[in-house]
Amino acid sequence: MCMIFPALANANKHIEYVIGVEDVNYFPLFNFNSKHPNQPSFAFDLLTAFFEYKQYKYRFVPLPIKRFDKWFIDHNIDFKFPDNMRWRADGGKSLDLTFSEPVLRLLAGTYVHKSKKDLTRLEVKTLMTIRDFYPTLWLDLIAEKKVELHEEPTPVSIVRHLLVKNVQATNIDENVIRYQLKKLNKSGEIVLAKNIFHEQYTYHLSTNTYPEIIREFNEFVKQEKQLIQMLKQKYEIKEPWEQ
Incomplete structure (x- = not known):
């Protein structure tokens, strides 16, 4: 057995792992x-640090957000980031996915112009999000046609629409x-609607092929807390408790 594991480790060095990522500036x-595909960002820097630390060959493949749950089948990817069971109707069971431990904790909430900060859920009639994003907390009202969903390809266009009140809310x-507000010199103009239900969710790395690398990634995240903070x-x- 001692002879097998080093051989497997060496074999991994010759595989080029394909990391499926969302084709959007977020x-x-x-x-x-x-x-x-290699623009700096939190996700790019973190994943690059891990795969290079392990000396694995890898490449990022930006893919359309629509039907991203089929990426593993349709595009033969090895990993997806970010991923979360909440974005999958079956929690990833049909694909036998393995999810990493949380990498980043975020807030699923509703954001509005500051003049509308006291809006309630039933008062929201228009919601804008990134094209093909999954508006988890609004699916029921959208299905009932009580909320009209609008989609845009970029966050900056959504922020601009909110600033001029073309729509009431967004979930980005x-x-x-x-x-985006900082770039537009409009910091503080869009705020969380605290009267509308919001909850924490997390970013994960997922795979249906290499659970052992997910375990390595978990150990990396655990050991490199200082890197993640940096x-x-x-x-x-900012994570929710830091807001």
Whole structure:
């Protein structure tokens, strides 16, 4: 057995792992696109640090968000980031997915112009999100046609629509909103609607082929807490308890 494990380890060095990522600029969390897949972001820096630490060959493949649950089958990827069981109707069971421990904790909430900060859920009639994002907390009202869903390809366009009150709310991440507002010199103009239900969720790395590498990634995340904190500071990312 002692002879087998080093051989397996060496074999891994010759595999080029394919990391499926969402083809969208969702900076500072991630920023991937088909023409320039290696743009700096929290996700890019963290995953690069892990795969290079392990000396694994890898490449990022930006893919359309629509039907991302089929990526493992349709595009033959080895890993997906970010991923979460909440975005999958069956929790990933049909694909036998293995999810890493949480990498980043975020807040699923509803964000509105500051003048509308006291809106309740039933008062929201228009919601805007990234095209093909999964509006988990709004699926029921959208299905009942009580909320009209609008989609845009970029966070900056969503933020601009909210600033001029073309729509009432969005569900994109607060870190992404904060970054766009800072660029527009509009910091503080869009806020969390605290009267509307919100909850924490997490980013994970997932695979249906290499659970042993997920275990290695878990150990890396556990050991490199200082690196993760440094990346959060670099990209001005705040987790819910830091808001």
